[in-house]
Amino acid sequence: MSQKPASEPSKMEKLVALCKRRGFIFPSSEIYGGFNGFWDFGPAGAELKRNIREAWWNDVVRRRADVVGLDGTIITHPRVWEASGHTTAFHDPMVDCKKCKGRWRADQLPETKCPEGGSHEYTEARQFNLMFQTHAGPVIDEASLCYLRPETAQVIFAQFLNVLNSSRQKVPFGIAQIGKAFRNEINPRNYIFRSREFEQMELEFFIKPGTDAEWHRYWVEARLAWYESIGLPRDALSLHEYPKSDLAHYASACVDVMYAFPFGVQELEGIAARGNFDLSQHQKFSGKKMEYFDDETKERYVPHVVEPSAGVDRIALALLCDAFMEEEVADEKGKREVRSVMRFAPRIAPVKVAVFPLLRNKPALVAKAREVFEGLLPHFAVEWDDRGNIGKRYRYQDEQGTPWCVTVDFDTLGENGPALADTVTLRDRDTMRQERILISEIIPLLASKLR
Numbered sequence: 202m203s204q205k206p207a208s209e210p211s212k213m214e215k216l217v218a219l220c221k222r223r224g225f226i227f228p229s230s231e232i233y234g235g236f237n238g239f240w241d242f243g244p245a246g247a248e249l250k251r252n253i254r255e256a257w258w259n260d261v262v263r264r265r266a267d268v269v270g271l272d273g274t275i276i277t278h279p280r281v282w283e284a285s286g287h288t289t290a291f292h293d294p295m296v297d298c299k300k301c302k303g304r305w306r307a308d309q310l311p312e313t314k315c316p317e318g319g320s321h322e323y324t325e326a327r328q329f330n331l332m333f334q335t336h337a338g339p340v341i342d343e344a345s346l347c348y349l350r351p352e353t354a355q356v357i358f359a360q361f362l363n364v365l366n367s368s369r370q371k372v373p374f375g376i377a378q379i380g381k382a383f384r385n386e387i388n389p390r391n392y393i394f395r396s397r398e399f400e401q402m403e404l405e406f407f408i409k410p411g412t413d414a415e416w417h418r419y420w421v422e423a424r425l426a427w428y429e430s431i432g433l434p435r436d437a438l439s440l441h442e443y444p445k446s447d448l449a450h451y452a453s454a455c456v457d458v459m460y461a462f463p464f465g466v467q468e469l470e471g472i473a474a475r476g477n478f479d480l481s482q483h484q485k486f487s488g489k490k491m492e493y494f495d496d497e498t499k500e501r502y503v504p505h506v507v508e509p510s511a512g513v514d515r516i517a518l519a520l521l522c523d524a525f526m527e528e529e530v531a532d533e534k535g536k537r538e539v540r541s542v543m544r545f546a547p548r549i550a551p552v553k554v555a556v557f558p559l560l561r562n563k564p565a566l567v568a569k570a571r572e573v574f575e576g577l578l579p580h581f582a583v584e585w586d587d588r589g590n591i592g593k594r595y596r597y598q599d600e601q602g603t604p605w606c607v608t609v610d611f612d613t614l615g616e617n618g619p620a621l622a623d624t625v626t627l628r629d630r631d632t633m634r635q636e637r638i639l640i641s642e643i644i645p646l647l648a649s650k651l652r
């Protein structure tokens with residue numbers, strides 16, 4: 202059996218290094234030593250996250266007649282969190298080791314020994330509220346206390362009546378929102394998997410009481426299909442169904458969509474049938490009726506809700522883990538080398554196409570390549586690269602996951618006869634094959650591949 206040398210980095214270590222090297226993810230405030238639980242997304246990461254958000258928004262909101270969007274605030278009236286139960290019940294149990302002073306979630310204890318020797322010696326578990334507190338206005342006292350939202354969902358419930366009254370929607374219909382959420386996690390860990398600042402994509406789909414089971418099934422299937430559409434393979438995805446005994450008293454079903462990360466099978470999204478708990482709570486705390494009147498059946502009721510709730514950062518991490526591959530290839534001189542490549546689905550790739558002049562010291566080549574580059578700019582996320590030899594530029598783009606590279610060479614200029622004039626090479630990231638196509642064919646060809 203072949204054994205890995207102890208010093209060989211794990212898949213996660215290699216991925217973390219690649220993400221920094223290629224501008225996907227940087228530790229927050231790194232010049233000050235970093236800030237635990239916070240991450241910044243670099244140029245490639247910002248595009249990747251944007252593509253995830255756009256894929257979700259297009260599929261869940263724009264291409265459906267029965268879902269509308271919302272863009273609510275991060276800080277809301279503190280009563281929102283009293284009504285939702287977050288001020289009293291959004292707790293994790295926390296323990297400390299009496300010897301090394303380490304601190305963990307009581308349900309996520311470390312497998313390692315205590316650095317002070319032997320096993321950890323834990324304190325009794327104490328409840329720790331995960332909401333970040335702040336104050337609105339100049340006076341810092343109880344009356345100005347408010348919270349950074351720990352989820353985007355409650356902002357949707359709090360605006361249910363306004364959306365209902367201002368849109369043309371009828372039950373069943375949904376309100377969707379993408380935005381930042383904050384949780385003061387006791388142990389941020391597994392890279393960006395559990396952070397203190399992250400982004401959620403949440404849908405509250407309002408339904409007639411009694412139709413909960415069928416709509417819950419519908420959304421579980423729809424969400425699973427969506428993950429496949431952004432390139433996550435079905436065999437790396439699974440569903441975790443909560444037994445009835447583990448459900449909150451108001452919920453009738455909850456299924457988590459799980460992904461097989463290198464550090465274990467973990468949740469990407471939770472899909473819960475929450476009854477009318479949230480709207481009823483806001484009705485109770487605000488005194489405003491959260492009812493829907495069905496003008497066909499003349500029934501009046503507080504709608505029930507099915508809530509698919511996903512995390513942008515966790516999906517980004519799943520896509521990065523899934524796309525990352527190392528393979529042995531021959532370089533231009535036939536020497537074997539390891540190629541790192543991010544095989545993102547083109548729809549999700551940060552940059553769709555890179556344009557190179559074969560040589561950067563030939564003004565005619567550079568001018569022609571620039572013309573091609575500028576022609577593509579309005580259509581795709583395009584990158585210009587004229588540094589190093591072509592092989593190095595391909596390797597760089599492979600690590601960034603760019604599906605196609607276009608090279609402008611002397612044939613393009615017509616220097617080797619009119620037959621090849623105005624043609625370029627189009628190189629495919631996955632097959633590494635190059636084909637010669639006309640400049641005028643690039644946009645329709647890539648657009649059809651992206652569809």
Ligand code: ATP
Pocket residue numbers: 352384386393394395396397398399400401468469470471510511512513514515
């Ligand atoms: P976990 O059990 O992992 O703490 P959760 O069940 O509390 O997650 P939800 O409250 O259901 O999570 O949040 C919905 C989604 O928001 C999660 O599926 C996840 O994708 C994302 N999410 C929640 N907490 C975090 C976090 N600390 N960092 C990154 N994403 C998160």
